[in-house]
Amino acid sequence: MFSVATRKRAGIDGVVAGVFGFQIEHDLGADGQWRDVYINYQQFDAFQVQAGKFKLPFSREQTTSPARIDFVYRSRVAETLAPGRDRGVRTLMRVHTDHHCHLRSFIHRGEDRGRHV
Helix, strand or coil: CCCCCCCCEEEEEEEECCCEEEEEEEECCCCCCEEEEEEEEEEECCEEEEEEEEECCCCHHHHCCHHHCCCCCCCHHHHHHCCCEEEEEEEEEEEECCEEEEEEEECCCCCCCCCCC
């Protein structure tokens, strides 16, 4: 038997005055949790600061949309170890066109660790 999990979400994202980006996304499913709620200071390409609740970067597989991955399911390792989402601050500094550095600080290790996100 094959089933496809449907996700019902409502959200809005945008940019204000070319300086502040934002995203607000809420899961309309049974648990009804806020998924992403953050603001991103992005006036300069070489330096950005993001604060709020967002997905902790773990692997390319976890941050890629299910519509763009090769297999129906994500790997068990990525599902088990991926920390999920949390509240915190992230700073992005671009050193070169191909190189960048992230500095991150989060409150926990991911609120929905071990759950499918």
